[in-house]
Amino acid sequence: MQTILEQSLQTKFPEIKFVFSEYKNLIEIKFDKKYLTEVALFLKDDPRLSFSMCEDLTAIDWATSNNRFSMIYILFSLSNKFRIKLKVDLEEGEKVDSISAIWNSANWAERETYDMFGIEFNNHPDLRRMYMPEEFEYHPLRKEFPVMGIPGSLSLPK
Amino acid sequence: MKKLVKEDIHPKIIQRLLSSETEISFDDALENEMVLNMGPQHPATHGVLRLVLRLDGETVVACVPELGYLHRGYEKMAENMTYYEFIPHTDRLDYLSPPANNVAFVLACEKLAGLEAPVRANYIRMLVAELTRMGSHLVAIGALAMDVGALTVFLWTLREREKILDLFDIICGARFTTSYTRIGGVAFDVTDEALKLTKNFIDQFEEKIDEIEKLLNSNKIFISRLEGVGVVSAEDAINLGLTGPLLRGSGVEHDLRRATPYLFYNEMDFNVPTYKEGDCLARYFVRCDELRESAKIILQVMDKMPKGEIILNSPKKVLPKKTEIYSKMEELIHDFMIVNYGINPPAGEIYSAVENPKGELGFYIVSKGEGHPWRLKIRSPSFVNLQSLPKLVVGHMLSDVVAIIGSIDPIMGEADK
Structure with missing residues (x-):
């Protein structure tokens, strides 16, 4: 499966530099974020791969000054019973393309990522906060947000 | 019961609920389409799920679920x-x-x-x-x-x-x-x-x-x-x-x-x-x-x-038995290290x-x-499954919303994390 994946991606997108790695039976494909939607569409529509399900997507805050965030996409192919992971790096304040038009399941997951990390998504149909109230100013899962919370950041009910 | 007024619902939810041309009156429910707030304290929503529904008579035209009432981080x-x-x-x-x-x-x-x-x-x-x-x-x-x-x-x-x-x-x-x-x-x-x-x-x-x-x-x-x-x-x-x-x-x-x-x-x-x-x-x-x-x-x-x-039996990763902690030095050290510093994978x-x-x-x-x-x-499965709710309820009666939530079987502890 891994060789099929590598071959088909390299032949389809010769201009993109893919980095393949494997850890504990999960293949990771890392590439530049501007190709995200093309690669995602290809992975979904190619009959040999057909990653029809986007199980999860999330971000990681590395708390570093460059490449601060990584976006993680976990895809599952029902026909091949195979799972892969896509990874794209982001700078702080950078936007990434939404994949919610490709997999509808990404819609709320992207809203959650926006809520928790403050990463904004281009072309998202409804980018609101998922859990926290709209008035909340911070993004709780960023590493600089204290575990105890920030006093006064949540207004009391009227 | 207190009447629902426009200020009760966040403008972003209203924007999501209504298409640009709709006219909705919050004052007279019988006049035209109405907005109904269901939950978060509602017996049929299986927890603290809040739905904001737009109704035409008894038929659901649009539905916006609001999560986060049980968000514990x-x-x-x-x-x-x-x-x-x-x-x-x-x-x-x-x-x-x-x-x-x-x-x-x-x-x-x-x-x-x-x-x-x-x-x-x-x-x-x-x-x-x-x-x-x-x-x-x-x-x-x-x-x-x-x-x-x-x-x-x-x-x-x-x-x-x-x-x-x-x-x-x-x-x-x-x-x-x-x-x-x-x-x-x-x-x-x-x-x-x-x-x-x-x-x-x-x-x-x-x-x-x-x-x-x-x-x-x-x-x-x-x-x-x-x-x-x-x-x-x-x-x-x-x-x-x-x-x-x-x-x-x-x-x-x-x-x-x-x-x-x-x-x-x-x-x-x-x-x-x-x-x-x-x-x-x-x-x-x-x-x-x-x-x-x-x-x-x-x-x-x-x-x-x-x-x-x-x-x-893997002393550096797995907690030893209580009786051994109290009787053996080595186990006590491992227990101390695992409890205080974790298993360091x-x-x-x-x-x-x-x-x-x-x-x-x-x-x-x-x-x-x-x-x-x-x-x-x-x-969490409930979070992802709940996402289908707005698509499932549109066109059905208000009473069917309850049945659909029941069949999705969401658990808010999991959906809100």
């Missing part, structure tokens, strides 16, 4: 505690199936740390996970029946679930928040007596589920309330990322116990029930069939369960998913080689 908390400390918190995710969540989390930790639990421990894990599945589905069936007006079934299914909770009391030492599994094994061994009681329970269970089905399957009101309501096609279900009974009710034969076998599910003989219709009734049938399949698995597990160790990122009663429960864990996870993402 578990992902943030997990980054500040050791892997062992997080096990009790998994009880509070899907609070109808704590042992299954425990199993899912320790499997992820073991994958990350490269440990393998003893054979008997893994069989015990399967036993509690399947018992949990039965308990969870019983509540789902009962609550669905109650939502459409059949109260008796709820009492009957809860009576059966009570027996499962009593079994958990004997096996895990707690009825509800079990925290039963440990990294590298389980907390206590199951006694022969407990296995006998489980066997007795399974033996009488078949009859009870027949009774429940007799009450519902020939009930004209129950059938007509659910048939053709909330239909989702197989294609949409996959695209929406639905898992569990919702996906199988739409005719997709996908079960992680089969697709990516974990524990010893590949040695078990069981069917994956699927129905093509994709409506609320199909999901009810899937749950009923899964009850029987789980009973079948439990009998096989008890047959095949070998004697032996229940926890791995090697740096890496893993995703581990299991088939929970509600669907796929996955943990994405990033370790930097420290005692605490750097990032722990919970992929």
Whole structure:
């Protein structure tokens, strides 16, 4: 499966530099974020791969000054019973393309990522906060947000 | 009751609810389309789920779910505690199936740390996970029946679930928040007596589920309330990322116990029930069939369960026994190190998913080689399944919304994390 994946991606997108790695039976494909939607569409529509399900997507805050965030996409192919992971790096304040038009399941997951990390998504149909109230100013899962919370950041009910 | 005014709903939700040209009056409900706020404190939403509905008469035109009323920030908390400390918190995710969540989390930790639990421990894990599945589905069936007006079934299914909770009391030492599994094994061994009681329970269970089905399957009101309501096609279900009974009710034969076998599910003989219709009734049938399949698995597990160790002997990763801590120096040191600094799995990122009663429960864990996870993402089935709600309810009556929520069976503890 891994060789099929590598071959088909390299032949389809010769201009993109893919980095393949494997850890504990999960293949990771890392590439530049501007190709995200093309690669995602290809992975979904190619009959040999057909990653029809986007199980999860999330971000990681590395708390570093460059490449601060990584976006993680976990895809599952029902026909091949195979799972892969896509990874794209982001700078702080950078936007990434939404994949919610490709997999509808990404819609709320992207809203959650926006809520928790403050990463904004281009072309998202409804980018609101998922859990926290709209008035909340911070993004709780960023590493600089204290575990105890920030006093006064949540207004009391009227 | 206080009247709903425009200021009660956030402008962004209103914007989402209404198309640009609609005229809605909040003052006179009978005049035209109206906005109805359902929840978060509503008996039919199974917890603190809030729906803002736009109604034309009694027909739902648009629906916006609002989550977050039970958000406790578990992902943030997990980054500040050791892997062992997080096990009790998994009880509070899907609070109808704590042992299954425990199993899912320790499997992820073991994958990350490269440990393998003893054979008997893994069989015990399967036993509690399947018992949990039965308990969870019983509540789902009962609550669905109650939502459409059949109260008796709820009492009957809860009576059966009570027996499962009593079994958990004997096996895990707690009825509800079990925290039963440990990294590298389980907390206590199951006694022969407990296995006998489980066997007795399974033996009488078949009859009870027949009774429940007799009450519902020939009930004209129950059938007509659910048939053709909330239909989702197989294609949409996959695209929406639905898992569990919702996906199988739409005719997709996908079960992680089969697709990516974990524990010893590949040695078990069981069917994956699927129905093509994709409506609320199909999901009810899937749950009923899964009850029987789980009973079948439990009998096989008890047959095949070998004697032996229940926890791995790996002093640097697995907590030693209490008696040894008090009598041996080496064990005391290891206990101190594990409790205070954690098990320090090697740096890496893993995703581990299991088939929970509600669907796929996955943990994405990033370790930097420290005692605490750097990032722990919970992929909760209820969260993803709830996402289909706005698509399912549109065009149905207001009373069908209740039935559709019941058939999705969301648990807000898990959806809100």
